Amino acid sequence: MTKQVQRLDRVIIRFAGDSGDGMQLTGDRFTAGTAEFGNDLSTLPNFPAEIRAPAGTLPGVSSFQLHFADHDILTPGDAPNVLVAMNPAALKANLGDLPRGADVIANVDEFTRRNLQKVGYEANPLEDDSLAEWRVHAVPLTSLTVRALEGFALSKKDAERCKNMFALGLLSWLYHRPTEATIRFLESKFAKSPDIAKANIAAFQAGWNYGETTESFSVSYEVKPARLAPGVYRNISGNQALAYGLIAASVRSRLPLFLGSYPITPASDILHELSRHKRFGIRTFQAEDEIAGVGAALGAAFGGALGVTTTSGPGVALKAETVGLAVTTELPLIVVDVQRAGPSTGMPTKTEQTDLLMAMYGRNGESPLPIVAPSTPSDCFDAAIEAARIAVKYRTPVMLLSDGYLANGSEPWKVPSAADLPDISTAFADTPNGDDGTTFLPFSRDPVTLARPWAIPGTAGLEHRIGGIEKADGTGNISYDPGNHDRMVRLRQAKIDGIARDIPPLEVDDPDGGARVLVIGWGSTYGPIAAAVRRVRRAGGRVAQAHLRHLNPLPANTGEVLRSYDRVLLPEINLGQLALLLRARFLVDVIGHNRVRGLPFKAEELAAVIQDVIDSE
């Protein structure tokens, strides 16, 4: 049978199933094949916080969305063109996101009466006309898998567990994905149990062959490789990029990396990743709690290490006192906050941008620190290096604000060469700096950066004591002098404010130059905002876009940029935290667009909001 091949410029697939169905792995492998093929891509995993919610229930549904295209794309996509639903719960939980005409591939074997009842279906939707507006492919994925593995010495349960690979094989056929890398992956993943490896590979190949022979699928699709800038690429998630950025920062600062951390969703993968790279001299310390994690990192920084702590919002709350100690002792420290939905425990696996004001102000006293926020998963690499650069150069804790969307999402990344990365090394103090040539003043300052000397234990002649009590300017001795305190508070603030001279100006993207509306954002909203701006421009609208990477201090020209537009729109996944700061600081009537649903913005939604602001001009 000759099958028709249809060419598409982009596709959005969502794999959805029970938490135990291996949907994240299936998505990862489809992504790897897609990356290898050369499409641009963006991914959005979405999973419950429960490790195994009751099987077949709505709370137990785990999904993985992948957007891939023959051109550069910015988001994991608003709405899937294809939904793979491994059970009724997966269908029910995701159907609302499906546009009319989308394909649904449903594992009909799991649509039993019991499973249907579990999620409140009174009738089987595959058998009535309730799904008429979609193209439904009812495929017996489980039984086909079991049949394909009949020759293997596997229990029925083990054979059934290979159904995700059958689905992957089918989708790989449907979208012409290369198969070699997945086969290699399965061989190495199950190297210790070759029978399981063979069974998974057989299921994968059976899925592919099923696509080729069945009449259920008469068309397959081709998405040509994207034309990206020349170079070597790999697919990378935000957490992995952030970990690699920290390793690169260690290499490029010539400081040994010390990570003090306590496991917390969605930041733990950074701890996992860094703990695998000890041959870079990296010490990873899984502390007894969040406070000990940052405390140990600060202690290591006192000793001359690149001290890092990684956490999410609840952890930042616990670390606040120690971060304040780092502010006042003026030691380099990187605090990574992979933001998640709050307050309190909130929704650990869902994304949010709600920690900005905590990062800015969540400590006692006047306690300023720089804040850097990456904009895409791969940008976490560069943002980590930038955070380290500022920390080391200015002897200050730096907050790096990633979020769950960046952490778990992935995209192709043009791999940089180590030699092209910035040199962020610094010199430790090694001689007395007092006028008499023998005393050491640990709180004297560099006239330009206002940074104090970093004198580490082991350096003769520079023995000194630091601490949380206010220090006399210069000597660092305990001081309760009112004038000294006022001076020190202002010096610490001036040091952080002065970093504005050392960061790039805020760039505005306005190809036509005539826009009267500016849409500005920060952090992970970059992709959806940029995609929305493209849509508006394609439809003839004029809009300028700017994105903040440095939240504190803000780029020196921020006020000027804001004031040069009639309207400024600021979408944030919070109730207007950056808007509050910009309005207070620049007296500009920023218009907020705020959603806190635990999910990234959709480009379509933002495009409509932007258009509304343009139209209201």
Next chain:
Amino acid sequence: MSEHNGDVNGNGGGGARGGLSLVPKTGVKQAMKDFKSDQEVRWCPGCGDYAILAAVQSFVPELGLRRENMVFVSGIGCSSRFPYYMNTYGFHSIHGRAPAIATGLAASRPDLSVWVITGDGDALSIGGNHLIHALRRNVNLNILLFNNRIYGLTKGQYSPTSEVGKITKSTPMGSLDRPFNPISLALGAEATFVARTVDSDRRHLQSVLRQATEHRGASLVEIYQNCNIFNDGAFDALKDPEQRDDITLRLEHGRPIASASKAARRTADGGIEVVPRSEVSEEEILVHDAHRADPSTAFALSRLDEPAFEHVPIGVFRSVERPSYDELMADQLAEAVDRAGSGDLDGLLMAGDTWRIG
């Protein structure tokens, strides 16, 4: 990367790993005055902290370490002002967190002699968690716990070592909570070195410090310290010439556990009891074995001062060898390099599935 193996990283390791073997020695003879900073000491007149400071300052010269390789880390409380008065590196941190901060420092710098100065409130109340974890990890620290059984800096509330029924500003009808016994707590956390001494007995204090510094790993030294303002006389029984020799049970490895008039012996059920010397033969007296791997005898000894001050064991309860945390960490780093070579950043970034465009 060769630059990662410099002094700072202190991958050190190898060779003899006892005591302070990895800390560089000075060739110069040192004196007490070398360890006095230029800061005025500001404890209340008569405070036991003065005696401890003087004991430490006059003891450390005999270690012969380079002053710049010594670091004193403290939390919050009266005792935590200690680092300001030592002419070494010092870090006066925040309440309860000194063991955590010192852990990061000691784990990454085996070439340092790191001391934690803490009190009963700092170490056992707000910082209790960090203390037990530093002990179980066997981080290479000398932890001096100044136990005055009261909150001094906040002006006299009861502490986690105050006796039940303590009348203070915050407990006008008496405190309700049962106190911690710091020695029992440390032994429960399987600390490798646990000792008790008294602020006023400089010779004993220094002999304990000597053993603590020779021990590589975490050493916990409880120092009974008099707060003459808010809890004066708390340890008078141990200082009173009339009774101190009768109630103090000196713990010395290999020696019988006995005071002038009492001695310790095994009970039939495996416990320990203290009885008048006249009631036991010399052979019956329990001989102290500080190096015993099983901590239960040491634990039983730590329970002997119940009821308080009837007989109080003083000295080293336990001193056993176990690899220290920094060594284990450095070993893993070295092993990772042995297995796969030093880290190569380009190699790391290019690892895994990559593809080329153009």
